[in-house]
Amino acid sequence: MPHDISLITNISVALVAAFAGGLLARRLGLPTIVGYLLAGMLIGPFTPGFKGDVGDISQLAEIGVIFLMFGVGLHFSLKDLWAVRKVAIPGAALQMLLATGLGFGLTRLWGWSTAAGLVMGLALSIASTVVLLRGLMDAGELNTPAGQTAVGWLVLEDLATVLILVLLPAFFGSSGGNPWAAGGIALLKTTIFVVLILFAGGRFLPWLLTWISHSRSRELFILASVAVALGTAFAATAAFEVSLALGAFLAGVVLGESDLSHQIGDEVLPFREIFAVIFFVSVGMLVNPIYVWNNIGQVIALTALIVFGKAIFTLFLGLILPSSGRTMIVVAAGLSQIGEFSFIVGQAGVGLGVLTQDQYSLLLAGAIFSIMLNPVMFWSIPHVETWLKRYPRLWARFERHAAIEPEKTKLPETDHVVVVGYGRVGEHIGTVLQRLKIPFVVVEADNHRADDFMTKNIPTLIGDAANSEVLTHAKLDKAKALVVTLPNEAASELVVAAARDLAPNLPIVARAATNSGVERLAKLGAHDVIHPELEGGLEIIRHTLLRLGYAATQVQGYTDAVRRDQYHTNIVPTEHLVLEQLIQSVRGFEIAWRSINANSSLVGQSLAMLNFRAQTGASVIAVLRNQQLISNPESQLTLEPGDTLGVIGDESQIQAVDGLISNSQAANPPPTNRFAPSGA
Template sequence: MPHDISLITNISVALVVAFAGGLLARRLGLPTIVGYLLAGMLIGPFTPGFVGDIGDISQLAEIGVIFLMFGVGLHFSLKDLWSVRKVAIPGAALQMLLATGLGFGLTRLWGWTTAAGLVVGLAISIASTVVLLRGLIDAGQLNTPAGQTAVGWLVLEDLATVLILVLLPALFGNEGGNPWVTGGLALLKTTAFVLIILFVGGRFLPWLLTSIAHSRSRELFILAAVAVALGTAFAATAAFGVSLALGAFLAGVVLGESEISHQVGDEVLPFREIFAVIFFVSVGMLVNPQYLWDHIGQVVALTALIVVGKAIFTLFLGLILPSTGRTMIVVAAGLSQIGEFSFIVGQAGVGLGVLTQDQYSLVLAGAMFSIMLNPVMFWSIPHVETWLKRYPKLWARFERHATTEPQPTQLPQAEHVVVVGYGRVGEHIGTVLNRLQIPFLVVEADNHRADDFITKHIPTLIGDAANSDVLTHAKLEQAKALVVTLPNEAASELVVAAARDIAPNLPIIARAATTSGVQRLADLGAQDVIHPELEGGLEIIRHTLLHLGYAATQVQGYTDAVRRDQYHTNITPTEHLILEQLIQSVRGFEIAWRSIAASSTMIGQSLAALNIRAQTGASVIAVIRDQQLISNPESQLTLAPGDLLGLIGDKSQISAADALINRSQAGDQAANSPQAGKFAPSAAELLDKTSDLSTSNS
């Protein structure tokens, strides 16, 4: 008896057509959601060819809803919401009321029932989180006051969606009875569930996942995170009769406030992305193209209401809200679309028998076309602003609160270094660049980390450089270099490839996670590729062999041979020789930098008269004077106050030189002891001066 593989068939076909649709959408400059919806239409029952099983795919789509809401909860921030509360709370409430009323009125003109009109009005009042964030990132607006206001506004809409999903079954269910009593009972159950999750789950779930994290098993941690998302959602429905979406959202909220929220988000992300794609495909399968064509007038009218109508009355809410003109233009552009939450509300309406499948198709068509037009709305932001400024009195009304908004950190426009990924490696790079007073710009995908950087006045663009157009706002054409420190090698490759397309001559330094990745990153256009694990291993080998008594030059020759074998880059033999000379001149010897105090008896004496090498065995290889490096100084050079001597030799020779210097500086021995911090220049100075030294030696 053959095995039943219908579920595998449906998953495979859905993901393949979704990939094709998403790729086509990106090539056309459209959001990938449009491609997924079209892919669903292609395998739906209303088009010829393969027809997917709506029942199987809908079950998988429910998992997509759970992970979508879990992700929303993880990124939910009361702090961010509170910072924009004066605009977002009244604005979201008024905008949803107006949109619901207009949608309800439009459907009543078409002769729809009151219940159907109300569900459609609610559905079109809610914008898509996915589309809004992508639009803000691609437009470089996410980390601006306007972008933060739009995100806070949408958080309120997300919360309202949760409430809507709770109340819809109570209002339009078939149980009968007083809807107010039914609604009150539903709210009571929901309140009980929320309190249990926040107070009990808020302590237990973070403790559980933290304990799993300490077990050092990534497999168990991933399993635990997925189990928490699905288990909490199932418990919400089974025990309290509330929606799966609410359970998943609250599970994300309680984990979002814990120290492991970033790790949970990273591990759950692949599940969320895959099942969200299946969710969008399942939505597309419900669209009847023939019905939409036969009712093209209704499609155009509803799309116009979503795109133009919502944008206009959202914009003019700025006349009464304590915001600015620029902020309201960005918010209006971002909210002029509907997406995943509208689908969820619409599906609830279909499940309750309030909406027909054809009526739901109309909502889906409005979502699809509004998402396609949303990039145009973001493109129009500066043009709308210019048009409004032609009417000074109107613009002055919008700008009456202009001074109340905090101004974002100014982003560098030229001669800067772009750092993609500001983890431990990226942060160290930023520290050195800051010491050297070189402007730099951070591109960070994690909102919470990026907010911390912005608070510290670090110029930051929020966005996934491997999955959006955020790099187009980093001014790569005018940058001095791009440093990619992402631990994920696949993401690094996407960033390097995109950057090379944007700025063909830009120096790119990238971090590789594997030895094979070194060659791939170099092929994609990275001039310098660093493999941290290889470098760490070689350094361990070097120290081990030195302790075993092997000669430093032999050890260095071995490690350099390994580097040449592993790094398949385009460095010429001459450059390798210079690099080897520099490394061999530094490693295996004790290099010390010693400052000459103003009271020293060395002041006014020449190097020849001091004859430091004859007395100690250490050689003076350089002198730093007035921030200038004098390499291989002449014997006639006379020392001056503040000179920094570069001494090279083994430990005993350096110790003898220290003793000589101490004897030469009467009364200042303690300050100039070998342990004194004043002898050593900063890491940035050594980096700079060693570079100069290598150039002069070559």
């Protein structure tokens, strides 16, 4: 009997369909989430062709929810939230209340039950973190005061989602009894779990991962990070009957405070991305296109409420909130959509029997259209701002608190260097550029690191250069160079390819992690590719050989041969032999640099007249004059004061050159109290 591969089949088809849908969405300039949702509809039970198993994929989608919430917790920052508390806390509360009321009222007009209308309203009040962050990155607004306010606002909505998921089963479950008592018990269990995780887990989990990190096993560290996310979520449900999402979120919060948070985020990211894609596919599978088409009027009304209703109400909250007009315009544009957390709330409603599958289809259709329209909302930001400024009294009301917002560091517009990735390598580059007073812009994907850079007045764009439009805001067409220092070679290749499309003539220097990566990055358009591990190894062997008594020229020859071998993989065996012969031919020889003073008798004589080789045995191979290198100088070249000669020879020959130069200066001492020659 053949093995049952239904799960493998469903995973494979879901990922292939998601890839095709995501690629199509990007080609059309839409968020990839739209493609994933459409892919789910394509393999769902309501469309012809392959029909995925909703049960299997839904189980995998739960893992996607866990990793999504774990990621939110990992990047949760109470400090960032506190910085925008005066706007975000009252704004998020009022906006969610208004959106819930609008959704509830609209569904009551359609004849829905009170419970269904309330769940729909709550789902409509929560925007998508993924869509908002991508929109802010693409618009270059993530590191502005407006962008930071929008992120803080959304963090509060995410926290509210956790509370909603705790209370929904208590109020709409089938257990009967007093819902307020059930809600109180649910809150009590949640409180116990939160206290236990934050205090006990806050000490044990970071210690555990730190201890494992010292085992020098990346495999164990990845396994531990994933196990903490999944295990905490499972414990939350099994022992305390709270949602998987809450357990995962708190695990992320606890580990986000540890010194290993960046490494944990990097290691868990691939799991989060893959399972999040499956989650969005599973959501799309529940959409019934026929029902949506037959109720297109309701879909349009719901989409209008999400996109325009939420945006307008959010914008005019600026009349009472201590914020600026532009901040509220950006926040309104960013929150005019719904996404993953709305799906989670909707699924909870379906699971409790409050929402029907058809009603859930309406929610999903509204989400798809709102996500598709969100780039248009960001595009409209300057136009809305211009329109509002036509009404000075209204705009003055919006701007009455504008002075309280800090100004961000101005980004250079031209003749600058763009540094993608500001880790240890990028930071060294930035230090040198600062000392040389060369303007530069940092593109950094990590919010916390980017915040640190901006506090140091380093011009910074926050965004994933490999997966967003943030590079379009770096003015690559007017830059002097692009330096890509990302440790992830695949991401570096995407950045180099995108940069070459945006600025065909821009010099690009990239960091490679492997020998094969050197060749790929060069083919994609990088002018110079550096392999840091190779360079570090060569520097170590250079010092080692010098300590062993090898001549500097011979050591340089060896390192040059290795570089040529590693950076140019098309070198042929014959060339290896020639290189080795050249190295052997200069064994024991040194290249020395010697300066000629103005009072030297060598000044005014040509190299042919001096005949260094006959006098010393050494050969002059270069002359440095006025900071210009003259290599392989002609014999007719006449020496001038201040020239520096590059001579090659063994130790005794170099000593002979030193004696010749020293004698020439002693024989012709510097003039004292002399008059200028006649006719001068």
